[in-house]
Amino acid sequence: MGYDLNLRVWRGDSSGGELGDYTVEVEEGEVVLDAIHRLQATQTGDLAVRWNCKAGKCGSCSAEVNGRPRLMCMTRLADFDEAETITVTPMRSFPVIRDLVTDVSFNYEKAKQVPAFAPTPRDADGKRRMQQADVERGQEFRKCIECFLCQNTCHVVRDHEENKPAFAGPRLFLRYAELDMHPLDTNDRRKLSQEAAGLGMCNITKCCSEVCPENIKITDNAIIPMKERVADRKYDPLVWLGSKIRRRTDREEV
Amino acid sequence: MAQSLRHPMTGNRMDPSAEQGGHGFEAHEYDVVVIGAGGAGLRAAIAAKDAGARVAIVCKSLLGKAHTVMAEGGIAAAMGNAYPDDNWEVHFRDTMRGGKMLNNWRMAQLHAQESPERVIELEEWGALFDRTEDGLISQRDFGGHRYARLAHVGDRTGLEMIRTLQQRAVALDIDVFMECTVTEVFTESGRGGSRVSGAFGYWRETGRFVVFKAPSVVLATGGIGKSYQVTSNSWEYTGDGHALALRAGASLINMEFVQFHPTGMVWPPSVKGILVTESVRGDGGALKNSEGNRFMFDYIPEYFKAETADSVEEAEGWYADKKNNRRPPELLPRDEVARAINSEIKAGRGSPHGGVFLDIASRRDAEFIRRRLPSMYHQFKELADVDITTDPMEVGPTCHYVMGGVEVNADTEQSSVTGLFAAGEVAGGMHGSNRLGGNSLSDLLVFGRRAGHSAAYHAFRTADSKPALVDDDVRAAADHAVAPFSVEGAIENPYTIQKDLQDLMQRLVGIIRTGEELTESLAEIDKLKERAKYLTVEGHRQYNPGWHLALDIPNMLLVSECIAKAALEREESRGGHTRDDYPGPDPAWGARNLALTWNDSAGSIELKRQPLPEMPDELKPLFEDRS
Numbered sequence A: 001m002g003y004d005l006n007l008r009v010w011r012g013d014s015s016g017g018e019l020g021d022y023t024v025e026v027e028e029g030e031v032v033l034d035a036i037h038r039l040q041a042t043q044t045g046d047l048a049v050r051w052n053c054k055a056g057k058c059g060s061c062s063a064e065v066n067g068r069p070r071l072m073c074m075t076r077l078a079d080f081d082e083a084e085t086i087t088v089t090p091m092r093s094f095p096v097i098r099d100l101v102t103d104v105s106f107n108y109e110k111a112k113q114v115p116a117f118a119p120t121p122r123d124a125d126g127k128r129r130m131q132q133a134d135v136e137r138g139q140e141f142r143k144c145i146e147c148f149l150c151q152n153t154c155h156v157v158r159d160h161e162e163n164k165p166a167f168a169g170p171r172l173f174l175r176y177a178e179l180d181m182h183p184l185d186t187n188d189r190r191k192l193s194q195e196a197a198g199l200g201m202c203n204i205t206k207c208c209s210e211v212c213p214e215n216i217k218i219t220d221n222a223i224i225p226m227k228e229r230v231a232d233r234k235y236d237p238l239v240w241l242g243s244k245i246r247r248r249t250d251r252e253e254v
Numbered sequence B: 001m002a003q004s005l006r007h008p009m010t011g012n013r014m015d016p017s018a019e020q021g022g023h024g025f026e027a028h029e030y031d032v033v034v035i036g037a038g039g040a041g042l043r044a045a046i047a048a049k050d051a052g053a054r055v056a057i058v059c060k061s062l063l064g065k066a067h068t069v070m071a072e073g074g075i076a077a078a079m080g081n082a083y084p085d086d087n088w089e090v091h092f093r094d095t096m097r098g099g100k101m102l103n104n105w106r107m108a109q110l111h112a113q114e115s116p117e118r119v120i121e122l123e124e125w126g127a128l129f130d131r132t133e134d135g136l137i138s139q140r141d142f143g144g145h146r147y148a149r150l151a152h153v154g155d156r157t158g159l160e161m162i163r164t165l166q167q168r169a170v171a172l173d174i175d176v177f178m179e180c181t182v183t184e185v186f187t188e189s190g191r192g193g194s195r196v197s198g199a200f201g202y203w204r205e206t207g208r209f210v211v212f213k214a215p216s217v218v219l220a221t222g223g224i225g226k227s228y229q230v231t232s233n234s235w236e237y238t239g240d241g242h243a244l245a246l247r248a249g250a251s252l253i254n255m256e257f258v259q260f261h262p263t264g265m266v267w268p269p270s271v272k273g274i275l276v277t278e279s280v281r282g283d284g285g286a287l288k289n290s291e292g293n294r295f296m297f298d299y300i301p302e303y304f305k306a307e308t309a310d311s312v313e314e315a316e317g318w319y320a321d322k323k324n325n326r327r328p329p330e331l332l333p334r335d336e337v338a339r340a341i342n343s344e345i346k347a348g349r350g351s352p353h354g355g356v357f358l359d360i361a362s363r364r365d366a367e368f369i370r371r372r373l374p375s376m377y378h379q380f381k382e383l384a385d386v387d388i389t390t391d392p393m394e395v396g397p398t399c400h401y402v403m404g405g406v407e408v409n410a411d412t413e414q415s416s417v418t419g420l421f422a423a424g425e426v427a428g429g430m431h432g433s434n435r436l437g438g439n440s441l442s443d444l445l446v447f448g449r450r451a452g453h454s455a456a457y458h459a460f461r462t463a464d465s466k467p468a469l470v471d472d473d474v475r476a477a478a479d480h481a482v483a484p485f486s487v488e489g490a491i492e493n494p495y496t497i498q499k500d501l502q503d504l505m506q507r508l509v510g511i512i513r514t515g516e517e518l519t520e521s522l523a524e525i526d527k528l529k530e531r532a533k534y535l536t537v538e539g540h541r542q543y544n545p546g547w548h549l550a551l552d553i554p555n556m557l558l559v560s561e562c563i564a565k566a567a568l569e570r571e572e573s574r575g576g577h578t579r580d581d582y583p584g585p586d587p588a589w590g591a592r593n594l595a596l597t598w599n600d601s602a603g604s605i606e607l608k609r610q611p612l613p614e615m616p617d618e619l620k621p622l623f624e625d626r627s
């Protein structure tokens, strides 16, 4: 049972742009990305949009649908009234390249600053052993599909370009937390937490967790434990001293 | 590359000051250029970097978004964690039998021998696989594998793999050119044939051109599935690497073998083709028709009778006691299951939306399903309103994987063109006529690494006699790329041509083929080639998907023609190639490959029959005991 959908899509580039009004035929069971694709195939051949998997697995199709950060491929038209106009705009926290495509290089640059995983040696038989219960915390964080919707939503950088140099953002906090909780990692934990750039700027509003399409409890399971660890270690002079000494020997071995 | 600049839009590394030669485009020089950032490309780049080479990775999407990210079920490797009896010989045997013995035996052997170490290596780089009780990497059952063998992370194994490799590549500081599409591999002709001299591409964001000078190019571009209407593949799968290899002078083999995965979603229409992982069957899902029968028992081929349960009771027993029961027929290789589903639907015993039922809710409790198959649960819930912990899924075949690809040396992954290497889905030979599930991710790791090493050493060996780029070739590549903006009498919409090609491939070169339809398909492809000369492109060069598609379409047409040609030639049925007019396998065809090459002066594809490399005697006994 198809119908004509009223779609408004932001079109433009770094020099500016505007919302364009379109009418697109859509079918039962379709998602916003289907409507965008039909628009592209029939009316606006050069409409810029990113996508790959169309199944919520690759994190390419992030945008704002009626102002809410969403994956377009997982946003069903059935969730809207047929008469309602659906407005699709690019993610706001990243500079626009063109139409719905934004420059997300911020996230890739921040990723370069995360230390590499440094495991303990293998067991004698050449394998490694970890218990399922011990890997599960890290596995939750590794579900991240890098859609960057959390980065887009976090008020520390949304509309605050000036905070970007000092703030890695929730997606990257997951990376630090993941190393921190990895059963075999040998990086200095205290140092890791402190280096999780800008962790102190986060005031645990949980907006990031709310938009995460993978339902990762970013704030509760990653950010808060990391904050607690930083606090503990900073205030305990003995731990402080101990880890400082260990850090030095670690360095010598490298 | 001492001081590199950043792309103004993406922050990608670039260096416009390095414009050189007479061509005047942004230019870079590397030892090894890897085209593709999926599992194969990333693993190749890591290996080349480890060997000491200067390496660049070029990819069409953002880093981490390649197809590999979508892989669900797992990585096949005979680590013996679940079953100590498992070893490379059993894995080798399963792989060869799954491919109906048409595999390149040496590739299948290397693959089986090296994949366990490649998986453990991922763990070294941070991957967190699911564990066994003893804390080892857990291994799950999949079709065609004798033992539970797939290392996995729930049903998002590909994500774990690509993220691990991506993070490793970042840690090694490998240069990545993302959202940059390669349209040409350059060669330099000289004594003893031609050799690679570099590659040409455009930045998707700006439409500006970029030239790579390199003695070694590794193709890791993945597959061709976007040429079909119902497919699990994304927009990236336009067969670019296959076409680049052909045009550079390399040959393709096994192109007639296209894998239709038995279980894709069939409803709603918008998700038709999206994959339902084989893990559902590995973890206990049963296939049923509209009459509620487990029809797979009616489709057990002679070839697999000895190892397949022939009654529901035995199949049921297998989940608990694998020693004393044979495997359920749902876990036959994919080609068998896909054909069976196709027949049931044709016979009118399908589900309401034209599929069959896949039921895991009857066997497993909700907790188990959500833990083992979280993304399937999510996918059906969100996209189809189906709760798979209580209701059966509706599934049907979907185009999934191409067995065919660039013909390479099994040990070095070099093609017949010096300096041109291929690994992953774009390479041919490893999987013969049908790939077993889980054998792709392991293939990417094993042969990606080998290709990266070989490419690095080739570059070192030629350090004193580097191939040169020819400015005229570079300018010709640039002219070719902007041609769609100024075609006289252009009237054809690229999206329409793509759709027409998808319809035609689905209809005439699908799961079940006939000589007549294949002949018709070739005529249809010719017509599309003619129409494709008049593509119109709107707008300008900045991030313009219409233009990008216009440049992909010739690749799709070329590769589709290869598939149809080879399919018409092979007058038998084997693995991923079923001919209604030649229903059985033919031993004479079982000893031959079909190789396709591009004849540049004639402007046509040439096809040649060639003998299959013969397995050495010491491996033959592996195939004699059971049968």
Ligand SMILES: Cc1cc2nc3c(=O)[nH]c(=O)nc-3n(C[C@H](O)[C@H](O)[C@H](O)COP(=O)(O)OP(=O)(O)OC[C@H]3O[C@@H](n4cnc5c(N)ncnc54)[C@H](O)[C@@H]3O)c2cc1C
Pocket: B035, B036, B037, B038, B039, B040, B041, B058, B059, B060, B061, B066, B067, B068, B069, B070, B071, B072, B073, B074, B075, B076, B157, B158, B180, B181, B182, B183, B220, B221, B222, B223, B232, B233, B236, B240, B241, B275, B400, B401, B423, B424, B425, B426, B437, B438, B439, B440, B441, B442, B444
């Ligand atoms: C839904 C799904 C589930 C799957 N599940 C499994 C599984 O459980 N187990 C398994 O073993 N296999 C599985 N497979 C198959 C497997 O995932 C793929 O075969 C494999 O990931 C291909 O990897 P690759 O490295 O060859 O290519 P890809 O990962 O597809 O990467 C191709 C790369 O090449 C780049 N590229 C292509 N053309 C160009 C160009 N012209 N210029 C620049 N860059 C280019 C792309 O941008 C991309 O980076 C699955 C496949 C799908 C679709």
Ligand code: SF4
Pocket: A153, A154, A155, A156, A169, A170, A201, A202, A203, A204, A205, A206, A207, A208, A209, A219, A223
């Ligand atoms: S919880 Fe912290 S990281 Fe998340 S949105 Fe709020 S401030 Fe940002």
Ligand code: SF4
Pocket: A059, A143, A144, A145, A146, A147, A148, A149, A150, A151, A170, A171, A174, A208, A211, A212, A213, A214, A215, A216, A218
């Ligand atoms: S944490 Fe969630 S919202 Fe953030 S990038 Fe990852 S998947 Fe997206």
Ligand code: FES
Pocket: A050, A051, A052, A053, A054, A055, A056, A057, A058, A059, A060, A061, A062, A071, A072, A073, A074
């Ligand atoms: S297209 Fe992959 S998440 Fe939407």
